[in-house]
Every structure is written in C-alpha cells, then in structure tokens.
Amino acid sequence: MRLEGKHIVLGISGGIAAYKSAALLRLLIKEGAEVQVVITPNGKEFITPATLAALSGKPVVSEFFAANTGEWHSHVDLGLWADLMVIAPATACTLAKMATGVADNMLITTYLSAKEPVMVAPAMDLDMFAHPSTQRNLDTLRGDGVIVLDSPSGELASGLEGKGRMLEPEQILEKVVEHFESASRKDFAGEKVVITAGPTREKIDDVRFIANHSSGKMGMALAEEFASRGADVTLVCGPVEGRKPVDARVKTVKVESALEMLDAVKKEYRDADVTIFAAAVADYRPEVAVAGKIKREERGPMTLSLVENPDIAAEMGANKREGQVNVGFALESDNGLQNAAKKLDAKNLDLIVLNPANRSDAGFNADTDIITLIGRDNMKEEFPLMTKRQCASVIANAVAKIAR
Numbered sequence: 001m002r003l004e005g006k007h008i009v010l011g012i013s014g015g016i017a018a019y020k021s022a023a024l025l026r027l028l029i030k031e032g033a034e035v036q037v038v039i040t041p042n043g044k045e046f047i048t049p050a051t052l053a054a055l056s057g058k059p060v061v062s063e064f065f066a067a068n069t070g071e072w073h074s075h076v077d078l079g080l081w082a083d084l085m086v087i088a089p090a091t092a093c094t095l096a097k098m099a100t101g102v103a104d105n106m107l108i109t110t111y112l113s114a115k116e117p118v119m120v121a122p123a124m125d126l127d128m129f130a131h132p133s134t135q136r137n138l139d140t141l142r143g144d145g146v147i148v149l150d151s152p153s154g155e156l157a158s159g160l161e162g163k164g165r166m167l168e169p170e171q172i173l174e175k176v177v178e179h180f181e182s183a184s185r186k187d188f189a190g191e192k193v194v195i196t197a198g199p200t201r202e203k204i205d206d207v208r209f210i211a212n213h214s215s216g217k218m219g220m221a222l223a224e225e226f227a228s229r230g231a232d233v234t235l236v237c238g239p240v241e242g243r244k245p246v247d248a249r250v251k252t253v254k255v256e257s258a259l260e261m262l263d264a265v266k267k268e269y270r271d272a273d274v275t276i277f278a279a280a281v282a283d284y285r286p287e288v289a290v291a292g293k294i295k296r297e298e299r300g301p302m303t304l305s306l307v308e309n310p311d312i313a314a315e316m317g318a319n320k321r322e323g324q325v326n327v328g329f330a331l332e333s334d335n336g337l338q339n340a341a342k343k344l345d346a347k348n349l350d351l352i353v354l355n356p357a358n359r360s361d362a363g364f365n366a367d368t369d370i371i372t373l374i375g376r377d378n379m380k381e382e383f384p385l386m387t388k389r390q391c392a393s394v395i396a397n398a399v400a401k402i403a404r
Contacts, residue, residue, distance in 0.1 A: 085118045122164060199216075281312055
C-alpha cells in the first residue's frame, strides 16, 4: 500500500463533482491512508456525511462544534495531524475564500491552519474557470505554495481547453502518491550541489552600486529542494536582505560582487557534482570604484566607464570535468528558445532553464514562474505557471535524469 501511515485531510466543497470525492476517499483508504473528511455546509447538499463517514471510518467534520455533544472541532489540531490536505472538489467560491482568507467555514479555517502541503482540484464550468478573478485567485494560491491540479488529463494542457472539470479520482490519487514519493526521495544523497542565487552589486562608490531586481527566490527554492533530496548543498548568494533558505542543512556563502561570486564558485566547483547558475550576475561593473561617497556638488555631470564582468557559468563550463552537470538560466524577452539554445552550447551546459522577462507573475521578485527546460539531444519541455518551489522540483527531476 503506497500511502500506508499517511494522514490526509480530504476537503469537499459544494459542487456537483462532490460525488467523485467518495471514489477518491475509497482509493486513498485502499492505499493505506488515514483520511479525515472536512466538508462545507454546501458540500453536504451534494453528498451525505453518512456515506463519507462509512468509507473513512471517522465522523465527518463540517461545523465548528459537534451537533450532538457540542465538542469543539479543532482546525489547528487537524493541521498538525495531517501530512497532506486535498480539496476536491474546490469550487470557485472556495478558491476565492482560500485566496483572501475568508474563514467562514471549517474547511477554510483548516486550510488557513495547515502546516502540511495543500492540493486543490478545481471544479466548475469553463466560463467560471476562465474568469479573470478565478485565475487571479489560482495565481495567488500557487504563490502561497498550493499545488493546483487543474488539467483534466493529469498532464500539462495548453490554453484553457477542457479546464475547470475536476480531475478523475484515479488521477488525483496518482498525484498524491507522486507527492509523497517525491518528498521521501533521496536521489541526490552523497552528492555536492552548488547553487548561485540573487543579484550582484557592483560598487560605484561606498554608497552607490549597479544591481538588478533579482530576489534570490528561485536559487533558494532550488537549494531547499536539493537539500530535501539528500544533497550536500552550498548556496553562493548575492545580497538578498531578509531572505535565507528555510532548510538549515544548506551552507550559505554570502557575496556582493560578480568577482566575489566567481571566487566563491571556483572554490566550491572543484568537487561539485551539480552546479546551478541561478544568480542574476551583473554584466558590467564600474571600471573604478571610488572610495568614500562622491559628493553631488563636486561631481557635476557623471559618466561611468564600465567593464565586462566574467561569465561565471561559461568559465566553469570551460573547466568542467567528466561527470559534472552544469545548469544555467536564461531570462529572455525575445527569441527565447533560440537564445537559450545558444547559451546552452556556448557555456557547455547540460540543461538551461528559460523564463520570461516580460511578465509580472514570473521571473524577478515573483513567487511564481513559467519555465521551459532545454537540454541536449533536442530535449525541450514546457511548463505552466508554478510556484518557484514547484519549478525547483521539476528542475531537480530533470537533473536526476542526466547521467552523472
């Protein structure tokens, strides 16, 4: 049984697809999971709690207080007990309440207290699913780390065709199993993974610098993902005040400039098995950094003379030994596929991650991203909008497939 010993909260909201929840509950139980059902008041209009209680072997939780005894149902305790929360079906109303924190029923308060990962399987008609407000709510939830299961085929669909219909119970089960298998995977145990993250700052004087908007979120998500999968991770990180990887197992080396990052990467690269160049390194730096502060009244018009910074990924690629895997990033606004493919060859990379430079919900500072993986032998795989941690999992899966 693939889910033996796992605790799962199954949330059911009020949609016609609620009848599928009984089949999903039966499948989860059959695989060995212990399941607690939490249903909204409207959900009980579509499927009876008695049916669900009979399948789960547990009283169904719907109200804050038990009707017969007045016992308080603790949403906090449920959040601590569960290993995973699955909301299927998740109606447009429930998604909106989740995204905005409207805690007016037991299901939403349980979600807001959840310490465990949360999956949602949207269920509504296509017009409701395609409405901008629903899409904004889904984007918000993805940014909060919620796993959205919104493709009826269980695969990555293009456009909105077929969207809105809830995944079949068998498909949701496989997503749940895949989640737990990924969480327990240690496929990088004993390997050293070096990751660069964040921007670099190139000094003009002691108070001014050239930089970019990189937040370091993707690099940190990658560090956490590889650490969770057993790797010995070193994160070479530019200045990202107030942020650090959640996983305490990640060794962090802090740097400021591109030259400092190059020196740090050189030291770590020698015995690295995998190196991921996720930092947004400044292409140029001032030829001369002035000591002290340049006074406004003394300088008049200012002209900066800039020199090129080293291409850290290219320098490491030129010295790559057999068995090492190098992964790069390409932030592009035009001709992305062609430009990324050129960088793959020029920098001797094994994999490059292409993401857009012209979307507010992807790239710098965003909690979500849209990526395309490009590898050797014409390998190309496109992904929809995901959280950066989900992107990190996808990238790690791709690296795991590369012989090393």
